[in-house]
Amino acid sequence: MDDLIKYAPDLLAGFLKNVQLSAVCAVLSLILGTVLVSMRVSPTPVLRAAGTAYVNIVRNTPLTLVLAFSALGLSDTLDVTFSDDPGSNSFWLVVLGLSLYTATFVCEALRSGINTVPMGQAEAARAIGLTFLQSLTMIILPQAFRAVIAPLGSVIIAMIKNTTVAIAAGYLAESAFVMKDTFDDTGVSIPIFLGIVVAFMIITLPIGFLTGWLANRLAVAR
């Protein structure tokens, strides 16, 4: 317990980084996931193929490899840099890798939501004169989002926990790394372990409850 209190400021600073990563990745992966699903259901074969290929490749690659590729492949080899400050640069590399990865799960959740929208909705939209994009953004996706709020919650929760493998992209400031670093000094400390678990639960549990509640509240009555 003493260890936990002693290292709390460091651990908390690390955890704050997890929260920052999560917030940015949540926004980016939701946006990118929506773009991906639009590609996957579009009437253009090239877009559909590109979307499908992207999802199948990235979703089936281990996250640590995606992150390592961001750091070693993109940054070191191809010289993609977000910032001159190495800490800040690797923060954004993690954001990039994790968002690209999570977007595939967002895309697939949304796609199953689109499948719950009856064919007739798209037909009615088309009959009224909506273009594919109008029909998707105004008729189909609003209904699809409501249908998959709970599964999207799970995707986001998984993403938040995935911020702890940021070290794979060489990011050394988040709580899991700080914890490991601390253990190197002090030996394994169960209270520190549990403290971090509790910290994550404080963030993720409410997300689960909130999305469950929203799913009921916004459910589309047909």
Next chain:
Amino acid sequence: MTISLRGLTKVFPGGVRALDSLDLEIGEGEFFALLGPSGCGKTTLLRSIAGLETPTSGAVAIGGADVTALPPGRRDVAMVFQDYALFPHMDVTANIAYPLRIKKVPRARREAAAAEVAGRLSLAELLGRRPGQLSGGQQQRVALARAIACRPKVFLFDEPLSNLDARLRLEARTFLKRLQDELGVTTVFVTHDQGEALALAHRIAVMDAGRITQVGAPSEIFHRPATPFVASFIGSTPMNLLPGRVVVGASGPALHVAGAVLPAPPGLPDGEEVVYGIRPEYTDLSAAPREDAFPGTVAVLENLGTSTLVTLESAREGGDGLVQVVVPEGQEPPVGGAAWAVPRPERALVYRGDRLVGPRGGPA
């Protein structure tokens, strides 16, 4: 607006020929029914007019202008779907006004238009509700309102009444007919219910296997069905269609049908095989033997309310030999007894192959 279809053909990937070089003219302000069994192509035809299907060949013209290449939104038609396809995440006002929003009508004007149409269809109190909070009949009226609000040149209804329960369906039918009459907009609707087609339409096209078998006014379709198929399809009780043969005797030609000897239409050669059609409503029941009647045993009585449908089982050789007769209430024969079904000759229809050959100038 008139609608004209020229050589319309639709072959689906996989080879199903849903429409087979079909020609049709629908007049200005007409209430027109496409009637047929499932899979006959009627819905494909409606969707081709709407622009939701691209025909394989042929042309669709609305008001004289070729619209074959135009997308649905540019054809100035409004379609009401079988399941209404209301947008569940929008309230009634937004649903009705949605087509206007797409046409960039300013918000105040489109909401005024929605309120006006809603008032007309007694939806004024429901404007703030979502479709999920409405009954089936109310949803149907919202779907109609959405179609009416954008003042299209043509209405297209896909099975407009089939999602309503039986009682409501009759009410909605009357309502729909009056509405079409008031609006005077050319309307095409699809139905598999012959009663609905007869009741609503000015003219009916009966379809089978991607072709139009007969086009005509309801009374014409009902009284002079052009083929045995149409005859069997129209009428709330199925028409008796009995195989028969022409026998030219000393007293001239006669038809021998299911044990009865009946007058034959002129011009048929001796020995010609025909199909004799008579509606159960135009057949009387006799307790005594008659030469011009189908003999049989009373097998089933079905109460129709103000009348009863009697099924006679013929003892004749060959075929199942069922003849149905509608008798007024109170005149039901005992089940198991012998009875004779007497067709009214002026109502009889004689088909040779697939063509109506008699009676000439009969009831129309």
